[in-house]
Amino acid sequence: MAVFNLRAYDSHEQVVFCRDVDSGLRAIICIHNTNLGPAVGGCRMWDYNSDEGALIDALRLSRGMTYKNAMAGLKMGGGKSVIIGNSKTMKSEELFRAFGRFVDKLSGKYITAEDVGINPNDMAIVNKETSHVLGLEGKSGDPSPVTAYGVYKGIKAAAKHKLGRDDLDGLKISVQGLGHVGYYLCEHLKKEGAQLIVTDINQDNLDRVVNDFGAKEVGINEIYEQEVDIYAPCALGATVNDNTLKRLNTKIIAGAANNQLAEDRHGDILMQRGILYAPDYVINAGGIINVNFEENYDQAKALEKVDEIYGTLTEVFEASDAEGRPTNVIADEIARRRVSAAKQ
Ligand code: NAD
Numbered sequence: 001m002a003v004f005n006l007r008a009y010d011s012h013e014q015v016v017f018c019r020d021v022d023s024g025l026r027a028i029i030c031i032h033n034t035n036l037g038p039a040v041g042g043c044r045m046w047d048y049n050s051d052e053g054a055l056i057d058a059l060r061l062s063r064g065m066t067y068k069n070a071m072a073g074l075k076m077g078g079g080k081s082v083i084i085g086n087s088k089t090m091k092s093e094e095l096f097r098a099f100g101r102f103v104d105k106l107s108g109k110y111i112t113a114e115d116v117g118i119n120p121n122d123m124a125i126v127n128k129e130t131s132h133v134l135g136l137e138g139k140s141g142d143p144s145p146v147t148a149y150g151v152y153k154g155i156k157a158a159a160k161h162k163l164g165r166d167d168l169d170g171l172k173i174s175v176q177g178l179g180h181v182g183y184y185l186c187e188h189l190k191k192e193g194a195q196l197i198v199t200d201i202n203q204d205n206l207d208r209v210v211n212d213f214g215a216k217e218v219g220i221n222e223i224y225e226q227e228v229d230i231y232a233p234c235a236l237g238a239t240v241n242d243n244t245l246k247r248l249n250t251k252i253i254a255g256a257a258n259n260q261l262a263e264d265r266h267g268d269i270l271m272q273r274g275i276l277y278a279p280d281y282v283i284n285a286g287g288i289i290n291v292n293f294e295e296n297y298d299q300a301k302a303l304e305k306v307d308e309i310y311g312t313l314t315e316v317f318e319a320s321d322a323e324g325r326p327t328n329v330i331a332d333e334i335a336r337r338r339v340s341a342a343k344q
Pocket of ligand 1: 143144145147176177178179180181182199200201202205220234235236237256257258284285287
């Protein structure tokens with residue numbers, strides 16, 4: 001399989017293919033960039049259709065972590081790992097221990113944490129083999145409430161920029177995905193008097209938000225057509241695509257999901273249509289900021305840092321207006337500048 005000429009390969013510093021026959025482990029660790037510090041990024045367990053698919057995912061996600069950490073002003077580089085396999089049937093103590101030994105061999109150049117398919121118990125096993133693990137239970141804990149808080153602050157920054165006000169009272173906000181982040185986000189929005197329109201494929205999660213916050217429920221495809229002030233994608237990536245763009249009836253897109261734009265060019269279309277887009281890795285950095293405060297964890301300090309998301313997004317929005325270029329492009333450029341300045 002070619003690696004260096006893949007589109008997703010972006011001068012990554014190191015790509016490690018991990019195989020442990022006894023436990024069945026097949027994993028890939030991608031270290032994108034360590035100019036700002038050790039590469040930090042979660043480990044995802046997913047039943048990929050192909051090894052190439054796993055590699056591309058890890059390459060893309062690790063680059064995203066470099067940008068996210070740089071934009072959050074953290075002294076951390078970007079990395080990510082994937083374990084290839086079904087997270088419901090293939091987990092074992094031996095598998096996570098083997099993964100931990102591979103992480104340990106990198107001597108702190110890569111620091112792992114939870115991501116999709118991985119829970120705190122799995123990371124506790126990894127931690128038996130390596131100290132290079134963050135987000136452990138009993139330390140900074142579940143990052144989701146802090147991610148939600150950061151998204152809420154980011155939504156306020158976007159509202160201020162686009163609508164001239166950062167109180168959300170009476171604004172119509174659609175939230176897609178009411179899981180760990182979406183639930184807490186709805187709680188913040190409701191407290192400020194926003195009108196919530198929500199959807200989820202999981203009926204229990206949906207019922208909980210409808211009951212707890214008086215939200216209006218709509219179908220999973222109807223969410224795009226709602227006439228709202230703000231659309232907050234908090235489920236999957238790539239929900240802003242050629243299909244949904246025609247239907248979106250919002251002034252702002254600001255939510256927690258990673259990789260919201262199916263392709264970079266969708267950022268251009270949003271700008272042309274006058275829809276303000278809060279770049280995903282800037283607005284959803286609350287969780288990684290929280291993890292960064294893991295040593296002697298102090299939530300107040302973590303939240304103070306998360307508050308900076310408001311100012312960072314405002315800087316991106318203003319530069320976008322001044323230069324007439326999309327917010328996703330501006331954010332990428334600021335991130336890249338910070339990373340190369342750290343090298344010098
Ligand atoms: P989660 O799995 O707890 O919640 C996702 C929710 O989306 C679930 O309730 C699921 O049923 C729902 N969903 C899935 N497909 C859907 C669809 N087609 N339509 C509507 N709902 C759908 O995940 P989470 O931790 O809340 O994360 C949400 C998003 O935010 C993810 O994209 C994640 O990568 C991103 N993110 C999360 C964090 C964090 O701290 N948890 C940090 C940064 C980014």
